Amino acid sequence: MTLEFQPDSCEVNASDGSSFCSTTTSTSASRLSFDTSLQLATTTTTNTITSTMSPSPENSTFTKPPHRSSSDSAWEAIRFAAKQRPTGLSFGDFKLIRQIGSGDIGTVYLCCLKDQDSNTNIFNSHLYAMKVVDKQALALKKKMNRAETEKRILKMLDHPFLPTLYTDFEASHFSCVVMEFCSAGDLHSLRHKQPGKRFSLSSARFYAAEVLVALEYLHMLGIVYRDLKPENILVRSDGHIMLSDFDLSLCSDAIPAVHSPVSSPEIPTTATPSPTRRRKLKPSAAALTCLCKRFFRSRKVRSTEAELRQFVAEPVTARSCSFVGTHEYVAPEVASGKSHGNAVDWWALGIFIYELIYGYTPFSGETNEATLRNILKKPLIFPATASSGSEIYARNLISGLLEKDPERRLGAKRGAADVKTHPFFKGLNFALIRSAAPPGLPSLRRVRTATLYSGSSKEKNASSTGFECF
Structure with a gap:
């Protein structure tokens, strides 16, 4: 049984410096x-x-x-x-x-x-x-x-x-x-009904994608979820997911921004005259040629940049020193008692995908204390050898999300904008995922x-x- 824990806590809103401190040392069961x-x-x-x-x-x-x-x-x-x-x-x-x-x-x-x-x-x-x-x-x-x-x-x-x-x-x-x-239960219960108590790669990718879209929306609102786990992912009758339980969430402010590529590629134009010919042109002709060059070139550059631009609204300034979460899912910065922010959700997403694919969490120990020690010191280990290219991509994604340094963790800087572009999700249309066919579910419930x-x-x-x- 996993436990939720919340010792001495101090939640800080980085936007205005306000804080809320409480002294709670109770523990409670997280399974429903x-x-x-x-x-x-x-x-x-x-x-x-x-x-x-x-x-x-x-x-x-x-x-x-x-x-x-x-x-x-x-x-x-x-x-x-x-x-x-x-x-x-x-x-x-x-x-x-x-x-x-x-x-x-x-x-x-x-x-x-x-x-x-x-x-x-x-x-x-x-x-x-x-x-x-x-x-x-x-x-x-x-x-x-x-x-x-x-x-x-x-x-x-x-x-x-x-x-x-x-x-x-x-x-x-x-x-x-x-x-x-939600009549179809939760992903924890559904996982136990699968062969080998784990989901197929295609099913895991579908659920991970929908959770990713939900986290992106929460982060845009300045909400750090902090309690991601299969038990809190409910499944509607149509097979799509719904996140639940927000009592451990941290409310802050998101910082919206449009990220462009660092440098724009040089796009050659056949209409540009050579330097020698340009010197022979009259001033008026040279000015017209330069104006045309700037107009056509900038239009192509703008078109290329528009395809690469990404809207990002991530609560990167959110900070809390609350010791909250579920042992197997807490990030290293939480386990060590340090302050944490939005990066804890991306760590939890990595644990979540690992559990869906392999049927267990990677740092689970015999006791809660052992689990926390494993999170801080044990390296990430995958079972056996990857059976397919898709699994290799999944492992690469999990490794990026389970980076122990929150500053280097995938998603910590640009959130879902970085996670969505990972090859594991290649070919998946996030904008239309609500219309995608979900994995087949047992109808018993x-x-x-x-x-x-x-x-x-x-x-x-x-x-x-x-x-x-x-």
Whole structure:
């Protein structure tokens, strides 16, 4: 079992010098628990919760994010229900089905809208994930800032590979956010279902590419993710991924820039006269020739440079000395207790690709302390010999991402702009990857969810959760 850890922390926003320091020494399991018994609260009754719940003021207006298609019926159902509630949706508008996950700061439930109209099933025909955070418990553990950071980030996101926040509200001392439900599980569980408990190179490349695009978007917003691992990569029913859990993320400022090649190639022009002939030209003719040369040449040079220019918005100034993450995925600068920045995400991407391809992480030790020592001192080792050219490219990419010096690590300077151009991704159109066919996935989880949700079975599971005590 991997652990998330956060000793004495000090987060610094390099843009304004502001900082937040906390003293937390707790550890918590990072693997999701699917235990259906819920123990959120045992002393609060349903009537008390119902009478004290209050929706967030943002709930009164719902605007569809641009990437959501007009056929997104789950979003339309939320909007339709919200129109019936002038003050916004609240906990009473949802019906909990079962617990589907638990983490360090909250518990996640499968839920649906309650059927308020007997003539239509628009309210309960869609499934959502509701993350419930006990604010009193987090305040005692001095982790409220993590929950607030996650909610703030969720409200910023608008991307196909990141969660859509449908609504949020308060219920007594609980904070609830309603998001997309991913029915195909997570990549950790899916990897264990593959032959040899590892993905094929083509599947690993597909998932790595979508994660790369998601990280690029986060970094453009100035967000350093800091918790990349297969358990946090959920898979939608259509096979595409969605990053989850942003409570360990670091918010800073990205620095947008357009990077051009260092030097532009000299492009010969046949219309340029020789130096001898130029001397014989009249001043007016010489000036006209020079003007034509500059015009045509600069146009070609501009065309060549435009093809090589890349937009980069990487939070290179982000700095934090927080000791956070999952042991097997933390970067050397975190393991050594030094300050870190955006480069930790590119290290984690290297570990992520390695685990997808080979079925285990490269620096895992018998204990957490041994794992951290391996991260700092053990060289990167690959099993056996590469079986194909694609695997050679994959190993080269992993080696660049797992550079122990963050200053020399692939992606540390220009982010995804450098990683995307690696030969491992050659021939992959990142702009159209959302339309690419994902790897085949087992349908067991989706069928099981549908069975659980139908008819009286849904009612049975909803009542057996014990959430009425909440």
